[in-house]
Amino acid sequence: MTTLGDGVGDLEAKTGFASRTAVPRPGGSAGGWEATADLVVVGTGVAGLTAALRARELGLSVLVVTKADVTDSNTRWAQGGVAVVDVATGDSIADHVADTVAAGGGLCEEDVVRAIVAGGPAAVARLRARGTTFDRDADGGLARTREGGHSAFRVIHAGGDATGAEVERALAADVNRQRVPVLERHIALDTLRTPSGGVSGLVLLDPDGARCVVRARAVLLATGGFGQLYQATSNPEIATGDGLALALRAGAVVADLEFVQFHPTVLYTPGARGRCPLVTEAVRGEGAVLVDAAGQRVMAGVHPLADLAPRDVVSAAITRRMAAASCDHVYLDATGIDGFARRFPTVHAACARVDVDPTREPIPVTPAAHFACGGVATSPEGRTGVPGLYAAGEVARTGLHGANRLASNSLLEGLVVGERAAEAVAMDLAAGELAPLTCATPGDAAVAPVADRSLVQRLMSRHAAIGRDASGLAAAVSRIAAARRERALDSHRVVEDAALTLLADALLVAAAERTESRGCHVRTDFAERDDVRWQRSVRVRLDATGAPAVLAPALTGAA
Structure with missing residues (x-):
């Protein structure tokens, strides 16, 4: 090469x-x-x-x-x-x-x-x-x-x-x-x-x-996604x-930014930040089931496909169960899968690093940002x-x-x-x-607004993850705006931080605009799906000041 x-x-x-x-x-x-x-x-x-x-x-x-x-x-x-x-x-x-x-x-x-x-x-x-x-x-x-x-x-x-x-x-x-x-x-x-x-x-x-x-x-x-947001x-x-x-x-239009998929199952470790080991969905495809600390099925009665429901459904169900139990993880019981280490060597190795044996005990898991x-x-x-x-x-x-x-x-x-x-x-x-x-x-692009990365990540995780509302989104917008400072784009780290700051602004604008819950976008203040008003994509572009703004008319999705 x-x-x-x-x-x-x-x-x-x-x-x-x-x-x-x-x-x-x-x-x-x-x-x-x-x-x-x-x-x-x-x-x-x-x-x-x-x-x-x-x-x-x-x-x-x-x-x-x-x-x-x-x-x-x-x-x-x-x-x-x-x-x-x-x-x-x-x-x-x-x-x-x-x-x-x-x-x-x-x-x-x-x-x-x-x-x-x-x-x-x-x-x-x-x-x-x-x-x-x-x-x-x-x-x-x-x-x-x-x-x-x-x-x-x-x-x-x-x-x-x-x-x-x-x-x-x-x-x-x-x-x-x-x-x-x-x-x-x-x-x-x-x-x-x-x-x-x-x-x-x-x-x-x-x-x-x-x-x-x-x-x-x-x-x-x-260039891939923006999970580090x-x-x-x-x-x-x-x-x-x-x-x-x-x-x-460069003047391009972006669309559907509010739909950030949270994978239902990354390996849970207390206080984990950054990249968390994925527990592939194929584990559930081979028969594993989600349970809470009491051993009760998480997906029972939630969706006809149960543990193999689409990711947005499973992540939301886990989030609800964690909130009800005041805990920060559930469990994936894969003890019934024969030859687990051979079929899932990457997951098995990740579990071993935190002293979990998937063949003998359920794997602690939690949702995490996965795909834009x-x-x-x-x-x-x-x-x-x-x-x-x-x-x-x-x-x-x-x-x-x-x-x-x-x-x-x-x-x-x-x-x-x-x-x-x-x-x-x-x-x-x-x-x-x-x-x-x-x-x-x-x-x-000699300079750009930049907010502290850890602050942006904390605000986005609190207010723009699974479960959003108008007040939380507005709070995130306000605090990021207050934290922005013009910085010279003279290092890789600053270029990345400028990108994350701009994307946070754009995502928050789109998420506030969509006043319904659909797919990966869950609004606690607008809990229902609204096909009359929102079966369309929210498009965003930078305005003359360089700020993200919603465009109209929006793209139309499936009829």
């Missing part, structure tokens, strides 16, 4: 880029470099690497940028698997679509769902051709499990419960084989703008604070929503409303997930939309729809 780390070295020799020149640093000192490419991909998860590989196959010059190492992404932490139909098992595209729409709380765009689900089998076949090894059943076929909200055993997996790690390994290895250049430890700071408002490249920040410029005909954001999350430390903030500042169902509003091919700017994966809102994502549809979306976004870039280039490299200039 052509990786470019802390010292860029001979960038042109490594990448084949057309140019490299000095770029002024803030304050007038020289530093950094400038280069060109057809496409810059930001992010190295399933969507980003899939897009980069497809773009290279289509003959585009590609640079992949990541603020960490190439294998550091949300993808590597995905446990459950990839939801994909095999008609030979009696499953069908129509059933997968129906399950996705049912989980999505009335806001999925059914034509988008159908297009992405139908693209799954071919995308998985190409992923396997790139070297991904999935688990096999006794007959030699792909082993399949069932997860919450699914009506069939359609989730394929790798390494028992290490699917994301295997997908990331295989894609990174293929990037290496195909000699796709990867620039590591550089964070995207701002976009280059054309006079007409399009995007034609990026300003990057290296680990030492030097600004570097990549002029590109197109930029594809594949909350105190407890299944997401790694890098999940700070940088790409979403970058898109907002909303994001940059895009077409199913990853096009945003800003020329030259594309998005794929968790950072994007395609219309697939609606108000609540169906389990294991995230890797599916990254595979399918990542490929299609690369193809969209190639098509738009061939059609002459993207700006030339010479006409773009950097934006004005």
